[in-house]
Amino acid sequence: MNISIITVGKLKEKYLKQGIDEYLKRLSAYAKIEIIEVPDEKAPEELSDTEMLQVKQKEGERILSKIHPDAHVIALAIEGKMKISEELADGLDKLATYGKSKVTFVIGGSLGLSSEVLQRANEKLSFSKMTFPHQLMRLILVEQVYRAFRILRGEPYHK
Numbered sequence: 001m002n003i004s005i006i007t008v009g010k011l012k013e014k015y016l017k018q019g020i021d022e023y024l025k026r027l028s029a030y031a032k033i034e035i036i037e038v039p040d041e042k043a044p045e046e047l048s049d050t051e052m053l054q055v056k057q058k059e060g061e062r063i064l065s066k067i068h069p070d071a072h073v074i075a076l077a078i079e080g081k082m083k084i085s086e087e088l089a090d091g092l093d094k095l096a097t098y099g100k101s102k103v104t105f106v107i108g109g110s111l112g113l114s115s116e117v118l119q120r121a122n123e124k125l126s127f128s129k130m131t132f133p134h135q136l137m138r139l140i141l142v143e144q145v146y147r148a149f150r151i152l153r154g155e156p157y158h159k
């Protein structure tokens with residue numbers, strides 16, 4: 001399976017980078033995985049609603065330009081569907097079974113994802129009703145994808 005994770009902005013925090021690199025290394029035994037960073041737009045606090053929309057749209061265009069036409073897209077969105085880890089694992093397994101070998105996860109920038117990206121998504125996945133910083137979300141996502149593969153292989157993983 002080819003998994004890509006499209007994210008907005010450069011990862012700045014060293015501790016997150018170390019954690020993500022560790023899971024990417026572990027995941028390489030199960031799948032081909034890459035993280036694609038698209039540039040973020042400046043989003044100062046005092047933006048109007050129209051300006052916020054423009055930021056999301058510009059970032060959205062960059063995200064959409066990186067999505068392969070055949071990719072099954074899973075957008076991370078607070079209002080999306082919550083799943084238990086086994087359901088995420090099962091979903092990835094089904095995609096592989098039905099020949100959908102390209103899976104793209106998308107994480108929005110500080111203002112979230114544009115409606116165009118959400119429309120392109122085949123699924124919207126929520127990790128809880130709480131808002132996580134987008135850079136931390138990368139680490140949570142790679143851990144859950146790793147967990148999914150361990151579950152599918154029936155390999156032991158701490159609860």
Ligand SMILES: C[S@@+](CC[C@H](N)C(=O)[O-])C[C@H]1O[C@@H](n2cnc3c(N)ncnc32)[C@H](O)[C@@H]1O
Nearest residue numbers: 076077107108111112126127128130131132134
């Ligand atoms: C700082 S959040 C954006 C918050 C923005 N107000 C919104 O509602 O989307 C940045 C990105 O992280 C991801 N994210 C944050 N919390 C999440 C959660 N609980 N479940 C799924 N994705 C989340 C989403 O992709 C979101 O676009």
